[in-house]
Amino acid sequence: MGGGTPRSTTKYKGSGGGGGAHGGSGGTKRKQGSDGGGGGDGDGDGDGGGSGGERRPAKRIKDTVVTVGKQTSGIKNKIARSELYGKLKHQKNLDKKKKRVARQKEEEVAIAAGETPALRQVPKTIENQRVRDATFVEAGDDEVAEEDAEDEFASYFSHASSPKIIITTSRKPSGEMFRFLEN
Incomplete structure (x- = not known):
């Protein structure tokens, strides 16, 4: 340099x-x-x-959706702000409902015409984004079923035998505790 x-x-x-x-x-x-x-x-x-390698690329500006709260946050008067917020929120809900109804009508028209309707979007959840692990036990695994049958507590979990229970008390139990213990 x-x-x-x-x-x-x-x-x-x-x-x-x-x-x-x-x-x-x-x-x-x-x-x-x-x-x-x-x-x-x-x-x-x-x-x-083109000579330097130190410059970083410019940040891309995301297409941000302006929320109702951001639209009304500049209004100082609480009453006016809350009224405008309610109106904007109501309008936003009406727009959502119109889109939903239009999407349902398109789906019904596609089904009536014998076509496959547009696929519904599946939300990303922890469960459907999970990467399956080799150690993860799947339902209906024969090896696990055999181990459960050979387990020393198998008779308890299959309800073949009832467990033996002992109830202990403190040094001076109350009258209610005595009545409970009699039953």
Whole structure:
């Protein structure tokens, strides 16, 4: 990293020429894009040229859905805010219902025409996203059924024998406890 234009995304405030390891005359840091100078190939695409490997790609902005709460959060008056929130929420629920009814009608039309309807979206759950493990016991496994039959508690779990129970009390049981123990 000699003189010339810097490779990093920051530039020192100053002349922008050589001098120093970072290519500036000193002062405070300033982003390259803020003063219009600095590195890059000048084509305006913001990739900083093809020579450096230090630049990260620009973040993609997601298509964000503006929620009802975000739409009304700027209103200071609580009563007006809650009224607008209720109206927007009601309208949003009506729109959802219209979409749902339209989807059901399309499904009925497709079934009546003898076509297969559009597949319904399956929500992602812990259970259907689980990666199956070799140690996971599947229902109806013969090996597990044999082990259960040979188990020393098999007669208890099959209800062939009743368990032996002993009930203990504290040093001075109450009258209710005596009545319970008699039964």
